[in-house]
Amino acid sequence: MTLPEPVGTMASPLRMDYTYVAGAGRSVFLRGLAQRRLLAARCPGCSRVYSPAPELCSRCLRRLGPPFELTGRGEVSTFCVVSFPFPGQVYKPPYVVAHIRLDGADTRLMHLVREVAPERVTIGLRVEPVWVDDDELDTSTTSIRYFRPVPTRFGWGPSEAPGYDNNSAPSTAAGSADA
Numbered sequence: 001m002t003l004p005e006p007v008g009t010m011a012s013p014l015r016m017d018y019t020y021v022a023g024a025g026r027s028v029f030l031r032g033l034a035q036r037r038l039l040a041a042r043c044p045g046c047s048r049v050y051s052p053a054p055e056l057c058s059r060c061l062r063r064l065g066p067p068f069e070l071t072g073r074g075e076v077s078t079f080c081v082v083s084f085p086f087p088g089q090v091y092k093p094p095y096v097v098a099h100i101r102l103d104g105a106d107t108r109l110m111h112l113v114r115e116v117a118p119e120r121v122t123i124g125l126r127v128e129p130v131w132v133d134d135d136e137l138d139t140s141t142t143s144i145r146y147f148r149p150v151p152t153r154f155g156w157g158p159s160e161a162p163g164y165d166n167n168s169a170p171s172t173a174a175g176s177a178d179a
């Protein structure tokens with residue numbers, strides 16, 4: 001007996017509804033977003049700073065300290081370039097989704113990086129949030145439209161990092177090639 005060819009792909013309508021429970025800790029962070037504030041909290045045990053902050057430290061299970069506000073600036077710690085289309089996509093590919101470590105925090109936040117061509121995004125790129133208009137603010141990370149490079153005196157980029165060749169830094173500010 002000969003077995004039929006294995007099924008490789010199968011089209012199937014699929015719908016999933018999610019109820020996201022933020023919890024007491026992350027609710028503070030989400031309420032901050034509705035006020036254009038990026039909040040963090042420090043663990044009194046290991047000093048790790050979380051943003052977004054849960055209720056308890058994931059390392060030592062201590063209750064985190066009171067929330068405090070970060071500047072909102074940070075740097076790209078890793079990223080990927082989304083280059084394929086999919087249903088429901090908001091932006092036309094290619095675009096960059098990055099993990100951003102906010103200044104003063106030890107954790108990372110995932111968000112879009114725009115106003116810069118994907119090929120010019122680097123690990124260490126300094127970024128700042130671009131907030132939505134007042135009437136669009138919500139208890140959601142969508143209150144931040146995206147992050148964009150922070151202009152530096154050399155253009156933009158990790159220009160203060162040791163060993164960075166400033167001569168090769170882009171001379172124009174962000175927005176040069178956001179297709």
Ligand SMILES: [Zn+2]
Nearest residue numbers: 043046057060
């Ligand atoms: Zn801890």
